[in-house]
Amino acid sequence: NAGVTQTPKFQVLKTGQSMTLQCAQDMNHEYMSWYRQDPGMGLRLIHYSVGAGITDQGEVPNGYNVSRSTTEDFPLRLLSAAPSQTSVYFCASSYSQLTSTDTQYFGPGTRLTVL
Amino acid sequence: SQQGEEDPQALSIQEGENATMNCSYKTSINNLQWYRQNSGRGLVHLILIRSNEREKHSGRLRVTLDTSKKSSSLLITASRAADTASYFCATDHMYSGGGADGLTFGKGTHLIIQP
Numbered sequence: 407n408a409g410v411t412q413t414p415k416f417q418v419l420k421t422g423q424s425m426t427l428q429c430a431q432d433m434n435h436e437y438m439s440w441y442r443q444d445p446g447m448g449l450r451l452i453h454y455s456v457g458a459g460i461t462d463q464g465e466v467p468n469g470y471n472v473s474r475s476t477t478e479d480f481p482l483r484l485l486s487a488a489p490s491q492t493s494v495y496f497c498a499s500s501y502s503q504l505t506s507t508d509t510q511y512f513g514p515g516t517r518l519t520v521l
Numbered sequence: 522s523q524q525g526e527e528d529p530q531a532l533s534i535q536e537g538e539n540a541t542m543n544c545s546y547k548t549s550i551n552n553l554q555w556y557r558q559n560s561g562r563g564l565v566h567l568i569l570i571r572s573n574e575r576e577k578h579s580g581r582l583r584v585t586l587d588t589s590k591k592s593s594s595l596l597i598t599a600s601r602a603a604d605t606a607s608y609f610c611a612t613d614h615m616y617s618g619g620g621a622d623g624l625t626f627g628k629g630t631h632l633i634i635q636p
Contacts, residue, residue, distance in 0.1 A: 449626040512563030
């Protein structure tokens, strides 16, 4: 198993550009989520999904869209990038939606810089 | 908003010594998890302790939980250079969307093991 994979590893955008961060898992996990990690801020939940066709907002959803058309994929879209979205983005998944009791598996991260 | 807060923010010890990190949280929890993050990598799950448990061991790791003080500690015994990493506590949290819970992470303790 590849686990949780993320592409790209690095990305530089100009303000106003759009892009999609890709996340895929091959463990047949129901629950998938996106976090952003900023220096001194820990990880903050952006959006999550408890299964194909179901998504919901986390702590910091503004400026981001998600969709879950398949169990395996959970892309994160930035429609109009802003410098405040400069961060490291992590995708995570778990077998069940009970994240409090289930181990989260994290991808390697995407480092995004918005100029 | 941050639920867990780790203390200290940074810790440097000699190889072979024990390392202790603390986590405090604000509201009632069901479970508490500890994760490790090596530089430039995603988070890796270390251990989960349930709210009705007071202590749990896994190899060189010992976790305690005091729900009356809303605090947890992670002890790494006989530290090794490979233990150099950031360590995060994570607690369950119900977001506004409801129907599923997510994890909130503290800001982490950066542990450096000096050879």
